[in-house]
Amino acid sequence: MIRTPRRHWQPRLSWLPHIPRQTPPPIDVPLIGLDEVHDGRAVVRQMSHDGKRWLLPGSIASAFVSLVNIGMPMALGGAIDDGVVAANGAALVGWLTLVALAYVVRAVAQTVRMQTNVGAGLAEHDLRVQALDRITAPGGIGGTSRLPGDLLAVVVTDVRAVSRAFIALTSIPGNTVTLLGSLVAMALINGWLALATVCIVPLLILLSVKGVAPVKRSTRRERRAEAAVAGSAADLTSGLRVIQGLSAEHRATERFRVASREGLAAALRNRQIKGVYTGTINASVGVFITALTVLAGWLTLKGHISVGQLVTVVGLAQTLGPPLRALGVDTATILSSANASGDRFCELRDSPAAWPVHPDDGARTTPGDGPVWLRVPVEEPDFCLDVPAGTHLGIVAPQRVCDAMADAIDHGPKTLLNGVPASRLNPSQRRRLVLVAPRTPELFDDTARANIVLNRQTTVAKLDAVVDAAALDTVAKALPRGLETEVGEGGRQVSGGQRQRLALARALLHSPDGLVLIDPTTSIDAVTTATIAERLQELRRGRTTVIATASPALLDCMDEVVMLDDDGHEVARAPHRELLTREDYRGMLS
Secondary structure (H helix, E strand, C coil), X not given: CCCCCCCCCCCCCCCCCCCCCCCCCCXXXXXXXXXXXXXXXXXXXXXXXXXXXXXXXXXXHHHHHHHHHHHHHHHHHHHHHHHHHCCCHHHHHHHHHHHHXXXXXXXXXXXXXXXXXXXXXXXXXXXXXXXXXXXXXXCCCCCCCCCHHXXXXXXXXHHHHHHHHXXXXXXXXXXXXXXXXXXXXXXXXXXXXXXXXXXXXHHHHHHHHHHHHHHXXXXXXXXXXXXXXXXXXHHHXXXXXXXXXXXXXXXXXHHHHHHHHHHHHHHHHHHXXXXXXXXHHHHHHHHHHHHHHHHHHHHXXXXXXXXXXXXXXXHHHHHHHHHXXXXXXXXXXXXXXXXXXXXXXXHHHCCCCCCCCCCCCCCCCCCCCCCCCEEEEEXXXXXXXXXXXXXXXXXXXCHHHHHHHHHXXXXXXXXXXXXXXXXXXXXXXXXXXXXXXXXXXXXCCCEHHHHHHCCCCCCHHHHHHHHHHCCCXXXXXXXXXXXXXXXXXXXXXXXXXXXXXXXXXXXXXXXXXXXXXXXXXXXXXXHXXXXXXXXXXXXXXXXXXXXXXXXXXXXXXXXXXXXXXXXXXEEEEECHHHHCCCHHHHHHCC
């Protein structure tokens, strides 16, 4: 006996409106073009224009939902007059069936309207990517110094606030249709009802538009205060161990407390302004709905309208409430917040570059291969440093001079690399010649191995070589899972010395022929530093290496040491052991 496979019942939903599959835009093409946009209002306007493929269907569906909402009170009024009062069962069933169908149609329209959330999500993602592109741009962020927490607030909070305007805008057509449709329905029922609606509704809308200006200003102040608090908190947590080491907890805490209280004051002030605004609008709308209902009841008692029409007016009055509140409170406050956040987004996007960047236009000169020789002119302080190719050069100088030198090597347009001006090189060509490791290394919330390798393809032999040179082999043995141990966000699950060794191993693995290190072993003990110095000299033999440090162990392994004063002037240049005869040199060592 052949058994026929049982067919599972599947509902036929072909009558539902077809929602086309949304194809995301190419990853390298921005969804929202903001090249010519420089303020928050223009950001929202451009977002609406470029996202109209999601905005238009959502707006049309919103208007359709409003039409159905207006039709329901009218259908219920017809059911009462034609069915209940007239004792006509068929008419009652017909009207109630129409109401049931209206609910189904409204549910379908709401489904279509929810597609706007897709556009809002894509817009938020696109704005966040553009903000991150600006933060990670090769030219850096110039102008007023911004804390990491401030930048994080723009990427997370402000971008989300701007994208919320996308959804708020779709409700405007629906609310407008509700107001106009209710006005027409009132006119069909009784002229006095229509006249009351015509007189009061514009006043409520005008009150909403004029009253939202203080909300916008207070929201902008709150956003800036939030960013200041986030920046202070991020600054405090990132430097917590240093603060504890300096016993500066009280001063750091007081600084954060001041920023937090200012943020709290701005938030409370904004809530007060929003509360007054929201309460005024809600009270005004409530008074209008009550007055309209009382007027309809009086007209019913006088015999000007029927009982069914009274029910219709009461239903329409209730339908008018949410749009009036939405236009006056929800939509207005969301758009004002979006405009304020858009202003902060534009401030970040339009911030000047910290240093010039020359694009790779195919006309740049590529320096030759081999060891890199450097000539580094520094403008502030004014000095020039020559680094012969293939040498290991130590720098003993004040921190300000060391930082200026590193910045000039990394970004200075007048720096010569193998005789080629850096102004003729694009960032990628520059990085292929020399790598400047940051003074304060950043570790990611990942394993120790991932923090060293990043996304680079490497061999086990190369990884073992840099791990050995950075004296990280002893750290790997001490960690619970070796190099597969999670180091936590910012490397907070490892000590300061372990963080420096991880960062040193990463710099050695990714370094080209030229490498610049700034105080790479300040948190490492003297014995381990001596081991690192010997292994580093062997690993980097024949390649240009510049180390700015006050560690005698590292300086002893350098071919030459340059001693600079506060103005960047060269005081002496000789091997470390020869310079030890100078009292001023010994005084600068750690």
